[in-house]
Amino acid sequence: EPEVTQTPSHQVTQMGQEVILRCVPISNHLYFYWYRQILGQKVEFLVSFYNNEISEKSEIFDDQFSVERPDGSNFTLKIRSTKLEDSAMYFCASSDEREQADTQYFGPGTRLTVL
Amino acid sequence: QQQVKQSPQSLIVQKGGISIINCAYENTAFDYFPWYQQFPGKGPALLIAIRPDVSEKKEGRFTISFNKSAKQFSLHIMDSQPGDSATYFCAASSDYKLSFGAGTTVTVRA
Numbered sequence: 001e002p003e004v005t006q007t008p009s010h011q012v013t014q015m016g017q018e019v020i021l022r023c024v025p026i027s028n029h030l031y032f033y034w035y036r037q038i039l040g041q042k043v044e045f046l047v048s049f050y051n052n053e054i055s056e057k058s059e060i061f062d063d064q065f066s067v068e069r070p071d072g073s074n075f076t077l078k079i080r081s082t083k084l085e086d087s088a089m090y091f092c093a094s095s096d097e098r099e100q101a102d103t104q105y106f107g108p109g110t111r112l113t114v115l
Numbered sequence: 116q117q118q119v120k121q122s123p124q125s126l127i128v129q130k131g132g133i134s135i136i137n138c139a140y141e142n143t144a145f146d147y148f149p150w151y152q153q154f155p156g157k158g159p160a161l162l163i164a165i166r167p168d169v170s171e172k173k174e175g176r177f178t179i180s181f182n183k184s185a186k187q188f189s190l191h192i193m194d195s196q197p198g199d200s201a202t203y204f205c206a207a208s209s210d211y212k213l214s215f216g217a218g219t220t221v222t223v224r225a
Contacts, residue, residue, distance in 0.1 A: 042217045043159060043204060056211075102147045102211045102213075103161065104211075105161060106151075106159045108157055
């Protein structure tokens with residue numbers, strides 16, 4: 001069964017450093033998303049991406065964040081200058097326009113630890 | 116602003132029992148209501164979902180009940196099994212953006 005994959009599974013970085021989280025969505029999916037989950041809290045929407053541009057973003061997704069689909073398979077989330085409060089699990093998700101675009105399938109997540 | 120409220124925060128049920136998790140929403144623009152199951156260290160996995168034109172949906176031991184006028188929906192897990200022990204999140208979607216509830220940790224005792 002196709003699944004969303006994410007790398008790395010765990011990233012440790014120093015405050016102020018840039019990090020790039022990588023995702024490979026399900027191959028025929030057209031909508032891509034990033035969510036985050038701070039430890040013990042609920043999952044929060046960050047950004048949605050369709051047709052090579054951002055569809056919607058939350059107030060969390062400020063100028064320090066950016067997304068990119070650099071090729072036909074990868075979808076990345078970049079945090080330009082990490083803060084302590086960026087420590088969280090980051091989940092990538094994708095959905096198929098033809099099926100139901102709001103049926104989102106999540107990857108296993110990347111745990112980001114900012115020291 | 117908490118758009119989706121979920122309760123209880125946790126529950127314990129005996130094997131074979133029924134687990135019931137409730138959610139309420141405020142935004143009438145929501146048009147899709149999925150439930151996700153999450154095990155520790157894993158991503159949320161889609162369990163079952165419903166649209167507001169249907170009042171109930173059943174898949175195996177999992178049933179969603181939906182009350183559009185009350186803006187409430189619930190997940191029933193019948194014949195609960197130890198393997199069902201996980202955190203369950205309700206969510207609501209508008210313009211393909213999911214708003215999640217706070218989660219319910221379900222523990223099924225053998």
